[in-house]
Amino acid sequence: MILRVIFAEIKKNFRQFFFSSRVLSWTLVLPLCNALYLYFLYLPFDPKLINLEFSNAVFALDPVGFTIVGQLLYSFFTMMILSGAIFDSERQQGTLESVLLSPANRVAILLGGALANAVNYVWVLIGVLVSWVAFLNVNPRVNDFSALFASIVLSYASIVVLGMCIEAFFIHSRRGIMYGTMLQEPVMFLSGLIFPLQVMPKPLLSISYLLPLTFGLISVRLTLLGGASMFDVAVPLCILLSMVVIFAVLAVWLIGYAEHNAKVRATLAEF
Amino acid sequence: MAFHFIRVVVATAKMNLTVTWRFFNWTGFALRFFMPIMTIGSAWILFNHVYRGALSPQFGSTSGYSDYISFITIGNAFYVFVFAAAFVVGRVMFWDRAMGTIEAILICPMSRLAYMAGVMLAAAINSIFDFVAVFFIGIPFGFRVASFNAFFFFSSMLLTALALFGIGLATNAITLILRDRTTASNTLMNLFMVFSGIVCPVSLMPYWARMISRTLPLTYGLNVMRASVLGIATADQMHELLILLILVVVYIGIGILALRLVERHLKKRALLSVF
Numbered sequence: 001m002i003l004r005v006i007f008a009e010i011k012k013n014f015r016q017f018f019f020s021s022r023v024l025s026w027t028l029v030l031p032l033c034n035a036l037y038l039y040f041l042y043l044p045f046d047p048k049l050i051n052l053e054f055s056n057a058v059f060a061l062d063p064v065g066f067t068i069v070g071q072l073l074y075s076f077f078t079m080m081i082l083s084g085a086i087f088d089s090e091r092q093q094g095t096l097e098s099v100l101l102s103p104a105n106r107v108a109i110l111l112g113g114a115l116a117n118a119v120n121y122v123w124v125l126i127g128v129l130v131s132w133v134a135f136l137n138v139n140p141r142v143n144d145f146s147a148l149f150a151s152i153v154l155s156y157a158s159i160v161v162l163g164m165c166i167e168a169f170f171i172h173s174r175r176g177i178m179y180g181t182m183l184q185e186p187v188m189f190l191s192g193l194i195f196p197l198q199v200m201p202k203p204l205l206s207i208s209y210l211l212p213l214t215f216g217l218i219s220v221r222l223t224l225l226g227g228a229s230m231f232d233v234a235v236p237l238c239i240l241l242s243m244v245v246i247f248a249v250l251a252v253w254l255i256g257y258a259e260h261n262a263k264v265r266a267t268l269a270e271f
Numbered sequence: 272m273a274f275h276f277i278r279v280v281v282a283t284a285k286m287n288l289t290v291t292w293r294f295f296n297w298t299g300f301a302l303r304f305f306m307p308i309m310t311i312g313s314a315w316i317l318f319n320h321v322y323r324g325a326l327s328p329q330f331g332s333t334s335g336y337s338d339y340i341s342f343i344t345i346g347n348a349f350y351v352f353v354f355a356a357a358f359v360v361g362r363v364m365f366w367d368r369a370m371g372t373i374e375a376i377l378i379c380p381m382s383r384l385a386y387m388a389g390v391m392l393a394a395a396i397n398s399i400f401d402f403v404a405v406f407f408i409g410i411p412f413g414f415r416v417a418s419f420n421a422f423f424f425f426s427s428m429l430l431t432a433l434a435l436f437g438i439g440l441a442t443n444a445i446t447l448i449l450r451d452r453t454t455a456s457n458t459l460m461n462l463f464m465v466f467s468g469i470v471c472p473v474s475l476m477p478y479w480a481r482m483i484s485r486t487l488p489l490t491y492g493l494n495v496m497r498a499s500v501l502g503i504a505t506a507d508q509m510h511e512l513l514i515l516l517i518l519v520v521v522y523i524g525i526g527i528l529a530l531r532l533v534e535r536h537l538k539k540r541a542l543l544s545v546f
Contacts, residue, residue, distance in 0.1 A: 025454040033461035036480070041313065043471040044339060046327030178298055185305035194313045199320035 002108040009112025014119055027079065027123040032131060035071035038194055039064055052226065053198040054218055055235060059226030065138040068128060069221050070193045073155060075124045077187065077213045079117040080163025081180045100263075106255045107164070114163045118156070140224050147230040147237075148223040154240035155216030161247035162212055168254035192217050212243045276385045283389025284396070291397060303354060307347040307405045310470065314343040315412045327475075334472035335503050338417070344409030345497050346469035351401040352432055353463045353489060355394035357456040360439030363390050365446045377534070384527060387443070391436045416500050423499035423508050430515040431492030437519065438488075440526025444533040463489050488522065491515040 017023045042050075042063050049060040090096040099109065142148055170179065188194060190204060191213040200208060208214045215236040222228035230237075318324060318339050326339055336342050363386075367373035376386065406414060438459065445455040466480055467473075467489035473481055484490045491511040498508050536542075 020451075021449050021454050022451050025458050029458050030461055033465045037461075037465045037470065040465065040471045040476060040480075041310075041317065043475040044326055044330040044342075045317065045322045046329065047322075050321075178302075182298070182302060182305070185309040189309045189312060194309075195316050195321055199316055201316075 002105050005104045005108035006112040006115060009109055010116045010119060013113070013116030017116075018120060023120050024123060027075065027120050028127045031071055031075040031124045032127050034074075035068050035128070035131075038067040038071065041194065042067070050196060052196045052218070052221060054222065055232070057232065059222055059228060061221060061225045062138055065140065065225040066221060068131075068138065069224055070217055072124065072128055073159075073213060073216050073220060074188065074191070074193050076118070076121055076156060077159050077191075077216075078184055079121060080114055080159050081166055081183050081187075100259060106259060107252055110164045110167045110251065110255060111160075113167060114160045117163070118160065138225075141227040142224060143227040144223060144229040147228060147233055148220070150230070150237055151216070151219035151223045151233060151240075154237055154244065155212070155220055158212035158216065158240045158243040158247065161244055161251055164251035165247050165254055168251055168258050187211060187213060190214070212240060212247075215239050215243075276382055279381045279385035280389040280392060283386050284392040287390055287393035288396065291393065303351070303401055304404065304408070306464075307350070308408060310347055311340070311343055311405075311409055311412050314470065315340060329475060330472065333474035336472075336497065336501055338413075338415060338501060340409065340413040341415055341417075341501055342472075342497060343470060344406065344412070344414040345500055346467075346493055348402050348405035348409070349428075349431070349489065349493050349496055350464065350467075350469055351398045351405065352395070352428075352435055353460055353467075354401075355391070355398040356432075356435035356439035357442055357459045357463075359394035359397075360387060360391045360436060361442030361456045361459065362446055363387060364443050365450075368447070377538075383530065383534070384440075387440055387530075388436070391432070391439060395432055418500070418502035420499040423495050423512070426512055427492045427495035427499065427515070430512065430519055431488050431496075433519045434488030434492075434515065434522045437522030437524070437526040440523070441529040444526075444529035447533050447537060463487060466490070468493055488515055488518045491518070 047063045050063050050066045052059045052061050052066075090099050100106075166180070190200075190208045191211050192200065192208065193213070197205070197208060197214065197218065219228075219233040219236040219240065222233055318326075326337075330339070331337050334342070364373060367376055377383075442455050442459055449455060462483070463469075466476075466484040467487050468476075468484060469489075473484045473490055476484065491514050495508045495511050495515070497503075
């Protein structure tokens, strides 16, 4: 039953949005533009390599790879944040009450919404891979494929469950898309997407460590571009795993609380 | 005729300013500064902490500038006009349709161009506030004015705003066709953000990126404005102003044509107020 709900939600979103101009713009044009923008930010410095320090080790990374890999993960993060507006969209369409009256599992709906956005992510992957091959010469340096695989899986999983939490949180809001948009620039700045985290001002670093994207960026960049092994990225991987568990539990609790609260106050379909 | 045109411009601008300030949206207002603050802050960190003040030799030799933070601040300040063109002028008819007033506006015996010019005027007035605010944001990061050439400064501002107005008209046409609130505007804003030389001199970009940047009015406007504030006004700036003038004519022409074609198409198919 849960799988059917997830699959139905993915199918619905795929049919509605996958080939729409909005999705093409958000998942293809904007990420590529953003990656170029970040890369151009480095051009005045003529960087040959970018040093990324972690756990007393220094890894020299290719600047194009640094920005593009960062953008790949960040795009996914943005899509998950914006998937938080799923209930906002249902409310706008006047279908929120029907969705919540149906005997479908709420967590499955949320997971389906998040995964539907993950399906749209195919556009980013295609765009980045094509531009990677056609225009940009990035040399990946992978020494440990299992570390790279674990980094990618845990990064994406932690971001998906965070997206579910945000979806549950936005059920109370009539401005889900606005809040999702507002989060983008601060996250770009704090996560280490633009510059290596070791130069982040100390007071802001504690906020950076609350974001799964921060650890995802560290582990994927190090394993894909810096040749790091499982041992090198053990700490960020463990943190990502903990975040997956914590955010998943939080998401289940939040959606139950949000729905109950909205029903008690009769504000579900209010717009 | 001209008087009527001006009356429409003034009336539309007045109506838009009244709506903006009477129903002031703090969230939207704050959101406009997120990108400039993030870019200037990131540039400051890269310059001072990652590269410890060392710029590439090509930065100075090809662009003529040595003050990196001022370079970035001016780029970001000027970018607010792109927001005005893309998100305000570019979505006028979309909002008219959403509010159910598009048919009334198109039935009204007024020039569409005057109506759009009025919206742009209001957006430009609002943008000047943002423009000045970004300069003030840049000061703690190290923004300094080396000189001030009023002629180049104001001509670049005016001509860029006019060229962007033309692009805004074309965006409006696309927005009407796509029936999407943000796609065309966001795409346009990103193209300008990446290829206009906001964060690095166009001469340092790859060849294909330079080709794109040559078609954008902001590229020339930014060069002239930077030269006027950072003290390197030469004959090159007159040349860039001339190109900018040509782009104004081209883009306004394209914008008017695109809007007319789309309006005719939507009227024929009775799709104007279909949402």
